[in-house]
Amino acid sequence: MTDRTGIFAGDDPFALARDWLAEAEKTEPEDANAIALATSDESGLPNVRMVLLKEIEADAFVFYTNFEGKKGQELAANPQAAFVMHWKSLRRQIRVRGPVERVEDAQADAYYKSRSLQSRLGAWASQQSRPLAGRGTLMAEVAKVTAQKGPDPARPSFWGGFRIRPVEIEFWADGRFRLHDRFRWTKEAAGWTTMRLYP
Template identity: 55%
Template sequence: MADDPFTLFDAWYAEARASEINDSNAMALATADAAGRPSVRMVLLKGHGPDGFVFYTNREGRKAADLAANPQAALLFHWKSLRRQIRIEGAVGRATDAESDAYFASRSRDSQLGAWASDQSRPLADRATFETRFAGMKARFEGQDVPRPPFWGGYRVTPDVIEFWQDRAHRLHERRLFTRVEGGWSEGLLFP
């Protein structure tokens, strides 16, 4: 048994990458606005390690507004085929420009163009409007690399709490809770 939550995460994540049919890196991201109204949506994990868990998004959408007002978030990985989940809670900060640039450059060209074309989370009159904007971006960047938009980048959730949940028969589940303490992590169990 691992006594470091990141070692345990790496092991579980590797199993999920091998067994989940689609998007083993999908995680629910929960945020709350300044008034405490919660919102949850799926995002994709694009980096992780002892410094935190990284995802990328438009920084002018609802997620970004919530995180600007309340820089705390919760993540949830649910791997149904493994009957496991991992909950993560912690402070959120921006990934560096270098990290955001490097990840953006690794995306497909259409994904890069889509980032420029989308006013994420804002009302859209009809699909044709978005498709026209996408075509416009395709023409704008024809024959050249697509740079990262200034309004697009990464966020890192630095965990204070990480819970590993494993399904067991008769709802007698196993729950391991890691809590950040000065100099490391404290581990305990939770009742199912």
């Protein structure tokens, strides 16, 4: 049994994560849904970058990307990931890790359609993670796909979503004198167990 009260209270880590994110959206000046996403290549060498978390489902976290970029290739080769969300304004963070799977085409289509036209065209134009001669080359490619795809482009087959189904979620809040509060949720066969951790 753990002494989870106040901001840590509740029996559902995904509901708790949604509550913390909703609170951060009121205080963070930019991109409260930004996560530092870690993947690793076939040799095990880790890679980390900022991406935007787009949905917290009942049992998973969802983000979108180019499947042919570095992160997409790494997730195809090793479908596991970890991320951290940190909110300086709240002095809190959430850490997540677990296996990864692609989201269904219909879900990816719906999210893609909700994006601005410029972002949809940008998804077509960007050969993510590959060498680029200059910004002019990128802008020329945007102009080209704009002429080709028109005002309502379909989602590219090389672009879509990934879902992380966590095996661990940790909620952390800053404490005075570095005596922080940390609670780790671990996925077991019978459900989630929680444990308070030393700072």
